[in-house]
Amino acid sequence: MEGGKEVIVGKTKSRGACDLVMRLLALSLTLAAAIILGVDKQTKIVSLVVSPSLPPLDFPATAKWHYLSSFVFFVVSNAIACAYAALSLLISIANKGGNKGLGMFIVILDTLMVALLFSSIGAAGGIGLMGYQGNSHVQWKKVCNVFGKFCNQVAASLVLSLLGAIAFVLLVVVATFRLHKKK
Amino acid sequence: MEGGKEVIVGKTKSRGACDLVMRLLALSLTLAAAIILGVDKQTKIVSLVVSPSLPPLDFPATAKWHYLSSFVFFVVSNAIACAYAALSLLISIANKGGNKGLGMFIVILDTLMVALLFSSIGAAGGIGLMGYQGNSHVQWKKVCNVFGKFCNQVAASLVLSLLGAIAFVLLVVVATFRLHKKK
Numbered sequence: 318m319e320g321g322k323e324v325i326v327g328k329t330k331s332r333g334a335c336d337l338v339m340r341l342l343a344l345s346l347t348l349a350a351a352i353i354l355g356v357d358k359q360t361k362i363v364s365l366v367v368s369p370s371l372p373p374l375d376f377p378a379t380a381k382w383h384y385l386s387s388f389v390f391f392v393v394s395n396a397i398a399c400a401y402a403a404l405s406l407l408i409s410i411a412n413k414g415g416n417k418g419l420g421m422f423i424v425i426l427d428t429l430m431v432a433l434l435f436s437s438i439g440a441a442g443g444i445g446l447m448g449y450q451g452n453s454h455v456q457w458k459k460v461c462n463v464f465g466k467f468c469n470q471v472a473a474s475l476v477l478s479l480l481g482a483i484a485f486v487l488l489v490v491v492a493t494f495r496l497h498k499k500k
Numbered sequence: 501m502e503g504g505k506e507v508i509v510g511k512t513k514s515r516g517a518c519d520l521v522m523r524l525l526a527l528s529l530t531l532a533a534a535i536i537l538g539v540d541k542q543t544k545i546v547s548l549v550v551s552p553s554l555p556p557l558d559f560p561a562t563a564k565w566h567y568l569s570s571f572v573f574f575v576v577s578n579a580i581a582c583a584y585a586a587l588s589l590l591i592s593i594a595n596k597g598g599n600k601g602l603g604m605f606i607v608i609l610d611t612l613m614v615a616l617l618f619s620s621i622g623a624a625g626g627i628g629l630m631g632y633q634g635n636s637h638v639q640w641k642k643v644c645n646v647f648g649k650f651c652n653q654v655a656a657s658l659v660l661s662l663l664g665a666i667a668f669v670l671l672v673v674v675a676t677f678r679l680h681k682k683k
Contacts, residue, residue: 384637387626421680428672431611432618432665439622443570444630448638454567455631457640482615489611489672496679497604 335491337409339484344402346481347434351395354441354474357382359467380464387440388471394437395478398430398485424492427485434482438475445471518674520592522667527585529664530617534578537624537657540565542650563647570623571654577620578661581613581668607675610668617665621658628654 359380364373382388405423412419448468451459461468542563547556565571588606595602631651634642644651 380637385635386629386633387622390626417680421676424676425673428611428614428669428676431615432669435615435618436622436625439570439619439624440626441622442619443573443623443626446569447627447630447640450569452568454563455640455643457630457638460638486611486615490608493604493607493611493676493679496676497600 333409333413336488337406339488339491340402340406340409343430343481343484343488344399344406346477346484347395347399347402350474350478350481351392351399353470353477354382354388354395355392357467357470357474359464361463363463378463380460380467382471385444387437387444391437391441391474391478394433395481398434398481401426401430420492421496424489424496427488427492430485431482431489434478434485438478438482441471441478442475445475516592516596519671520589522671522674523585523589523592526613526664526667526671527582527589529660529667530578530582530585533657533661533664534575534582536653536660537565537571537578538575540571540650540653540657542647544646546646561646563643563650565654568627570620570627574620574624574657574661577616578664581617581664584609584613603675604679607672607679610671610675613668614665614672617661617668621661621665624654624661625658628658 357380360377361379362375363378364375366373382392405426408419408423445468447457447459448464448471449459449461451457540563543560544562545558546561547558549556565575588609591602591606628651630640630642631647631654632642632644634640
């Protein structure tokens with residue numbers, strides 16, 4: 318009987334540790350994603366040929382993350398998810414197996430974070446892909462051939478945010494397993 | 501004692517009915533969203549001034565949903581979510597309070613649908629907003645001033661899909677409540 322209790326306590330502890338590790342992972346990944354896109358800026362000298370008889374005009378062109386509303390949404394969403402991950406991490410540590418209602422509330426907020434993060438990844442990904450490929454039908458030219466470094470940083474940020482969003486999905490899945498097993 | 505049992509049975513029945521109604525709602529909304537964007541097409545006669553001495557050239561320009569990869573992703577995601585909603589509706593009816601493992605599996609798939617739908621809404625929303633506003637920094641001109649009907653149909657489709665995605669979020673939330681209460 319005592320042995321059985323120890324196994325249950327051990328399992329609960331390992332599940333709690335898994336939850337904390339994933340929350341910490343989600344925190345760091347969304348933080349890194351927000352910072353990498355938040356500091357993204359590239360200036361390039363672009364040559365413009367006004368007339369074949371004149372020498373080309375050189376002028377500096379700058380790409381900044383806040384020029385595009387999808388990237389602003391992405392940075393803000395990742396910042397919100399990061400702040401929430403930090404807060405929920407503290408609550409989870411303080412609540413360690415205590416208030417079940419609070420635990421359930423966190424699962425619901427985790428689900429909302431999944432929705433928020435995935436919508437921002439979709440928005441930034443859609444615009445990023447357009448910048449990378451361009452589209453002849455709407456005559457939107459690709460810009461990543463000029464701002465290569467900027468685009469690479471966007472791609473890195475997207476991958477990190479996607480991993481952070483997957484961590485939130487796993488948190489919901491693990492919580493569902495836990496609630497199911499406890500019945 | 502018998503009365504208490506009846507109350508529990510009644511609550512379980514009403515929760516089951518709520519689950520089925522929301523699944524039906526998610527099915528119809530994602531189906532409508534996929535169809536509305538899937539049949540979206542507009543042809544307009546655009547005048548192009550080649551030279552001030554010549555009369556403007558009139559040519560037909562067509563906007564189709566599959567010209568933009570974000571819209572293709574949106575239609576495919578909504579079709580997947582719709583097919584899954586239909587399948588999970590049938591499974592839920594057949595499983596009525598039976599296999600708990602299957603119920604948990606459906607909650608996990610519901611969470612994945614939240615991720616899929618929100619990412620596609622973000623992608624189509626980001627591109628749709630770009631078409632509506634344009635962006636001077638990347639020199640992508642707005643196209644909704646020309647293809648107004650096309651853009652309105654995209655907006656309607658986005659709203660319906662968002663409601664469908666919210667239905668999936670509510671399904672996860674209700675399932676979490678249910679699992680929590682049953683403990």
